[in-house]
Amino acid sequence: MRCDVLEMRPEGIYCPGGDFFVDPRGSVPRAVITHAHSDHARSGHGHYLCANSCKPLLRVRLGASASIESIPYGDSIQIGDARVSFHPAGHILGSAQIRIEVKGEVWVVSGDYKPQADRTCEAFELVKCHGFISECTFGLPVYKWPEEELIHQQVNQWWKANAEDDRPSLIFAYSLGKAQRILAGLESGIGKIFAHSAVCSFLEHYKSAGVDLPSVIKLGDKEKEHFGGSMIVAPPAVEDSRWAQRIRNCRKGFASGWMSIRGARRRRNVDRGFVLSDHADWPGLLEVIKGTEAEVVKLTHGNGDVLARYLQEMGINASVLNESFYVREEES
Amino acid sequence: MKLFSQLFHDLDGLTKTNERLKRLAEYFKEADPVDSIWACWFLSGNRVKGAVKTRELREFVAVRTGYPDWVIEECYDRVGDLAETLSLLIGDNDSAQEPIHLHQAVSEHIKPLVYMDRQDRQDALSQTWNTLRSIDLLPFHKILTGGFRMGISKGNLCKALGMAGGIDPAIVAQRLAGSWTPDELSLQEILNPDETESRLCRPFPFCLAYPLQEESPGILGDPNDWQIEWKWDGIRAQLIKSEGKAMIWSRGDESIGDAFPEILEATKLLPDNVCLDGEILAWGHEGLRSFSRLQKRLGRKSPTASMLKREPVRFQAYDLLSLGGEDLRDLKMERRREKLERLISSLPNRFPVSISDVVEGNSWKDLEALREESRDRGVEGFMLKKKDSCYTPGRVKGTWYKWKIDPYLADMVVVSAQLGHGKRSNLYTDYTLAVRNEDGELVVVAKAYSGLTDKEIKEVDKIIRGSITGKFGPVRSVKPNLVFEIAFEGVQISKRHKSGVALRFPRINRWRRDKAPDQVDEVAIIKGYANDPTRQEEDGLKVDEDGNLLLF
Numbered sequence: 001m002r003c004d005v006l007e008m009r010p011e012g013i014y015c016p017g018g019d020f021f022v023d024p025r026g027s028v029p030r031a032v033i034t035h036a037h038s039d040h041a042r043s044g045h046g047h048y049l050c051a052n053s054c055k056p057l058l059r060v061r062l063g064a065s066a067s068i069e070s071i072p073y074g075d076s077i078q079i080g081d082a083r084v085s086f087h088p089a090g091h092i093l094g095s096a097q098i099r100i101e102v103k104g105e106v107w108v109v110s111g112d113y114k115p116q117a118d119r120t121c122e123a124f125e126l127v128k129c130h131g132f133i134s135e136c137t138f139g140l141p142v143y144k145w146p147e148e149e150l151i152h153q154q155v156n157q158w159w160k161a162n163a164e165d166d167r168p169s170l171i172f173a174y175s176l177g178k179a180q181r182i183l184a185g186l187e188s189g190i191g192k193i194f195a196h197s198a199v200c201s202f203l204e205h206y207k208s209a210g211v212d213l214p215s216v217i218k219l220g221d222k223e224k225e226h227f228g229g230s231m232i233v234a235p236p237a238v239e240d241s242r243w244a245q246r247i248r249n250c251r252k253g254f255a256s257g258w259m260s261i262r263g264a265r266r267r268r269n270v271d272r273g274f275v276l277s278d279h280a281d282w283p284g285l286l287e288v289i290k291g292t293e294a295e296v297v298k299l300t301h302g303n304g305d306v307l308a309r310y311l312q313e314m315g316i317n318a319s320v321l322n323e324s325f326y327v328r329e330e331e332s
Numbered sequence: 333m334k335l336f337s338q339l340f341h342d343l344d345g346l347t348k349t350n351e352r353l354k355r356l357a358e359y360f361k362e363a364d365p366v367d368s369i370w371a372c373w374f375l376s377g378n379r380v381k382g383a384v385k386t387r388e389l390r391e392f393v394a395v396r397t398g399y400p401d402w403v404i405e406e407c408y409d410r411v412g413d414l415a416e417t418l419s420l421l422i423g424d425n426d427s428a429q430e431p432i433h434l435h436q437a438v439s440e441h442i443k444p445l446v447y448m449d450r451q452d453r454q455d456a457l458s459q460t461w462n463t464l465r466s467i468d469l470l471p472f473h474k475i476l477t478g479g480f481r482m483g484i485s486k487g488n489l490c491k492a493l494g495m496a497g498g499i500d501p502a503i504v505a506q507r508l509a510g511s512w513t514p515d516e517l518s519l520q521e522i523l524n525p526d527e528t529e530s531r532l533c534r535p536f537p538f539c540l541a542y543p544l545q546e547e548s549p550g551i552l553g554d555p556n557d558w559q560i561e562w563k564w565d566g567i568r569a570q571l572i573k574s575e576g577k578a579m580i581w582s583r584g585d586e587s588i589g590d591a592f593p594e595i596l597e598a599t600k601l602l603p604d605n606v607c608l609d610g611e612i613l614a615w616g617h618e619g620l621r622s623f624s625r626l627q628k629r630l631g632r633k634s635p636t637a638s639m640l641k642r643e644p645v646r647f648q649a650y651d652l653l654s655l656g657g658e659d660l661r662d663l664k665m666e667r668r669r670e671k672l673e674r675l676i677s678s679l680p681n682r683f684p685v686s687i688s689d690v691v692e693g694n695s696w697k698d699l700e701a702l703r704e705e706s707r708d709r710g711v712e713g714f715m716l717k718k719k720d721s722c723y724t725p726g727r728v729k730g731t732w733y734k735w736k737i738d739p740y741l742a743d744m745v746v747v748s749a750q751l752g753h754g755k756r757s758n759l760y761t762d763y764t765l766a767v768r769n770e771d772g773e774l775v776v777v778a779k780a781y782s783g784l785t786d787k788e789i790k791e792v793d794k795i796i797r798g799s800i801t802g803k804f805g806p807v808r809s810v811k812p813n814l815v816f817e818i819a820f821e822g823v824q825i826s827k828r829h830k831s832g833v834a835l836r837f838p839r840i841n842r843w844r845r846d847k848a849p850d851q852v853d854e855v856a857i858i859k860g861y862a863n864d865p866t867r868q869e870e871d872g873l874k875v876d877e878d879g880n881l882l883l884f
Contacts, residue, residue, distance in 0.1 A: 144424075261416070262344065262413070263757035303410075306403065310403060
């Protein structure tokens with residue numbers, strides 16, 4: 001990366017003007033965090049800075065002893081020569097794009113983002129900049145998300161049909177963000193709603209941020225219930241565990257952007273895939289990248305090669321950020 | 333395509349066979365027979381030939397979406413299914429109108445494409461894309477590009493039809509066998525409860541053999557309970573003479589008689605209304621010839637006189653399924669055999685229709701010793717058929733077994749890989765394999781797709797992703813690292829291949845984690861396995877492991 005504002009270091013994106021890293025790995029004195037997902041917010045750093053609504057989630061992730069400072073969206077803070085502000089990324093609650101200005105040059109690190117509607121987090125805000133570091137998890141034109149409302153309807157219809165057969169509905173969704181989004185769309189009155197404790201640990205923070213959620217029963221390791229007709233929301237990691245196996249005779253669903261491709265869904269071996277992503281789809285990526293009016297675009301996470309070449313052919317100076325050290329789990 | 337599209341998406345969402353069968357049967361009960369006969373036809377693996385080339389289709393989609401070709405290719409690589417890729421790229425259609433019928437989709441939107449020039453075809457498809465609802469796109473592209481079965485085997489299609497019509501699936505199977513078009517066959521005929529009416533000119537569903545998994549067939553009990561024959565390396569077929577007309581049907585339900593006029597001619601000496609099950613073999617004055625000789629006859633529709641002379645064939649019968657119009661499949665194997673022997677004994681010697689001899693052996697041990705001669709005899713081992721078994725459609729445990737000779741094995745290293753398709757899309761599952769030549773260089777000898785467990789596939793995928801050295805279209809060259817033991821059935825010497833050899837049915841036997849890439853085998857060893865190294869391999873049609881002609 002050639003610019004005066006940011007550079008790549010083994011720990012991640014570094015701002016020499018302010019002597020801080022964005023979403024670093026390893027151990028650094030000062031970390032500025034885009035959002036509280038584990039591949040962005042890692043423990044072991046000296047001090048953390050994030051957006052206000054991200055802070056309680058980050059606290060769950062990092063524990064009581066971490067030193068976390070936060071500021072409201074839109075406010076700026078001076079760190080050395082750098083002016084830093086947070087702007088909603090629309091990815092999950094508290095997620096932010098980080099705007100960094102050094103000597104009049106503005107760069108934005110997107111973190112993960114989506115411009116689509118999501119009732120569980122702050123709406124994406126477009127930030128004009130000279131340089132834009134964009135995620136591109138779904139950087140192929142085959143990824144186009146249906147309306148959020150439609151997916152919620154599909155989930156509820158599926159749940160209802162399963163309940164009519166007296167069968168439980170088990171949906172796998174990432175425990176922070178996706179799970180709450182699924183819960184927020186559920187119609188109360190179809191049946192009981194359970195969630196894995198990993199999902200529940202974030203619920204109160206969503207509620208205190210004003211997100212409307214149905215009442216959810218926390219499901220521990222042992223309870224043996226009659227789950228017929230219930231909805232259970234759990235992280236994908238427990239799929240093969242005893243926790244999930246005791247929910248007998250259930251139909252399984254999976255909520256993810258990857259579910260828009262049949263091959264991916266069949267490999268998951270679930271009954272139903274729901275195309276619900278907390279990342280931008282292809283039209284969303286293009287819309288945002290063009291909207292920033294950035295002269296330089298760097299792409300991270302995913303199909304960078306394709307999107308970079310496509311943008312180049314449109315006359316945009318885009319390239320893939322060398323992230324050989326920046327190994328990331330795909331959105332699951 | 334209203335009900336058909338819904339069926340397609342519902343089947344796509346169901347994983348359990350029983351639920352899928354139930355859903356399919358429901359469709360056949362509910363749908364207009366004019367539409368469902370087309371559903372039957374497509375589910376049997378058929379397509380409207382010559383409607384549009386897939387390359388052209390990609391170009392049309394590129395024009396419509398405005399994406400450059402290479403973006404479409406990248407998408408196809410990711411999705412692993414062309415019809416699905418195109419459907420996703422075309423995406424939602426707000427102007428969609430009333431759903432059209434499946435038969436309309438075929439007769440008004442697909443068939444006319446065959447006779448159009450390119451520009452008209454592009455315009456017509458564009459119009460079709462405006463007409464279809466987004467839910468119709470994928471099923472439409474599937475029937476347009478062909479070869480799709482929604483994971484429904486022919487057997488299950490027959491079961492579902494049987495459920496819908498309340499009749500025996502075996503009867504359905506016979507009515508659906510052979511090649512037919514929806515103009516010739518109606519759903520009413522398929523589901524006709526009058527089961528005595530049978531279509532004599534169609535083949536019966538083939539009885540198939542299970543591979544004998546155990547080392548020794550001792551578990552099968554007394555060898556005298558079994559009819560034992562050599563397992564021929566030819567093309568499985570049924571020879572039918574019905575109302576004086578002779579036909580040969582391959583297991584792919586394709587009529588292949590034109591390629592073998594001497595066999596058709598020979599049926600003049602057979603009684604009328606007869607159906608024989610057997611194997612077409614290359615057979616010269618010296619006896620059985622290799623499969624590659626038979627391949628020379630497959631490539632062409634009507635062979636020349638000199639070809640007939642140079643590459644003679646014969647139909648080696650091993651079962652008699654009907655005689656004088658009487659269905660014999662419910663008779664015991666030994667009874668059918670008696671009748672077959674009587675029938676064939678009336679024919680002259682050295683005739684294009686003959687009988688597959690029964691092998692005698694008093695103990696499995698004797699037979700095991702005899703089986704060692706398989707390679708020298710040019711056969712693939714033994715077929716074991718229970719003497720008291722009926723002729724059942726498909727694979728049924730305990731009736732027929734194939735006791736094949738062990739395959740050849742060689743250690744090879746992966747030098748390039750490609751993403752798989754369907755369930756394996758987005759995983760590197762197609763491997764190109766190399767061995768060493770005299771100079772120690774790696775030369776490609778085979779491609780293999782199957783043989784690893786799902787877990788191993790994932791692990792291998794990771795290793796491949798970490799060792800990619802180059803990109804050639806969809807192919808990724810990799811640093812030679814992964815060593816697999818490859819099993820294969822035979823070797824042809826080939827000038828077209830750089831390594832000088834072509835392998836038959838290579839597949840991965842196991843992953844040799846213990847071997848380094850410089851420990852792979854030498855090509856000279858593989859060449860030595862060729863049974864007739866002076867012969868040139870020629871392009872032929874695709875034939876699977878059991879000699880079933882694959883035409884789709």
